[in-house]
Amino acid sequence: MNKHPMAVSDEDFKKVELAINDVREEGKTIRTIFEGYYDEEIDIGWEVDAAVDAFSIFSSRWTIEILATLYIAGERRFNEMRKLLRGISSRTLSDKLTKCTETGLVERLVEDGPPVRVTYRLTDHGRDAGRLLGPLVAYMKIKQGRVIRHTIQS
Amino acid sequence: MNKHPMAVSDEDFKKVELAINDVREEGKTIRTIFEGYYDEEIDIGWEVDAAVDAFSIFSSRWTIEILATLYIAGERRFNEMRKLLRGISSRTLSDKLTKCTETGLVERLVEDGPPVRVTYRLTDHGRDAGRLLGPLVAYMKIKQGRVIRHTIQS
DNA sequence: GATATCTAGTGTATAAAATGCACCATAGTG
DNA sequence: CACTATGGTGCATTTTATACACTAGATATC
Structure with a gap:
């Protein structure tokens, strides 16, 4: 979990900026x-x-954060999400996942074990929402200096 | 404040769908x-x-709702926003506007009277965020049947 | 002259939502 | 027997949002 910004090539940075402008x-x-x-x-x-x-x-x-997590990380299990969404309590994550499932953004897949494993995954609807949200997230990341233009060296 | 969906021409509906797909x-x-x-x-x-x-x-x-309101309605005064954002309390609106101003999404313009009039307006940053949010809002409106394709008649 | 209205909020009590932390059952490992 | 991992629940506390009354200065109405 590195704290430094993500440095992308000049070319890619421009592509992202162009996409955001579009x-x-x-x-x-x-x-x-x-x-x-x-x-x-x-x-x-x-x-x-x-x-x-x-x-x-x-x-x-947390709703949008959960969406973003599943969008970025792909399908994940309960405790994996808990680790990724640092700061959320298991209580809240559980409640929010239930709500997201009810609203059709997320689907809950149970592979019964033992141990029982539960995987959460975006529905098509959730994935569309994630993609439509992506440009705003990218814009904010750039604004906040978390994605920067890589300065060419050597 | 009509409750029926907004019916747009087939041409415009296609344009919106295309924009969302893009x-x-x-x-x-x-x-x-x-x-x-x-x-x-x-x-x-x-x-x-x-x-x-x-x-x-x-x-x-309420944060995104405030953003969307100012994006759609343009600059507005306190009580106008209160009417538009039906359901928000003046207490909460006041707190949220303060926070939005602090985070640089909204600016507060005071024309001193009397009566003193205070206008809230999106900053450039806020407007950019609004535009990047627009496609998702449009997508959701269509999903929820609030924007529909006008059926040609006569 | 008293009362109402418009402006943009504040104060405060209550309700709802989020958090921390302990805890559950089942199973496997050392 | 203790400890891990699985996906959560229960409950007390803290944080956030709501309802609702209320403020102040000026104009408008009765």
Whole structure:
């Protein structure tokens, strides 16, 4: 678990920046399309409402982190996730995984043993959400200096 | 505040779907690039950690909703936001806006009156985050049937 | 002149959510 | 017999969010 930033090649850094810029543009495009459909003051309430609703399943602590973990790490077992998501209690992880399973983001696979092993994995829906979240996470990582441009040496 | 879904033209619906697909692809690209930089088991912990950290400023209730509101509705005053974000208490809104201002997502503009008027607006950083979040919100809206394809009539 | 309204919040008690830490059963290893 | 590993639960405490009353300065209404 190294603390130093991830240094990527200049080429890859540019690719990531380009991808982020593209997504930003797609975001603008989507916004413009939706804006064409309402009379300012009347429907803003609706759209905010829809957005709040759309996000409500993510907007409690750990939900997005769990999603990101399974997206990055692939399928994992309960105690593996607990190690990766440093700071979460087993109680909370258990509750959140149940909720994520109920909302269809994650699936729970039991291979009965003994010992019984339980694997958590993103559903297709969860994976799509992960991918759509990826650019924002990358943007934040760059903003926070956790991903930096590798300075060429030798 | 109408409850029915937003029906967009077939053309626009396709545009939104295409944009979402593009973003999904960009997400995959970014993922692939980052994956090239680590030796499986060793750095997965780092990346999850970085993602958790990147998201920590969003992952408490209402933060993303506030961001989405200002992104959709543009700059707004305190009580306007309270009306838009139905369900939030003024106490919580006040606290969250303070936090969002501290984290640099939102700026607070005071026009002193009387009556004093305070306007909240996304910073450039906040707007970028909003745009990067847009495709996921659109995806969720479609998933939840809040944005539908307009059936051609007449 | 008293009362209501608008502004943007605060104070405080309560409810809900997250945490720490102990603990469970089953099985395998030394 | 003790210790590990599996995937969690139970419960007390802490943190976070909510409801709801209330503030202050100025204008508007009765």
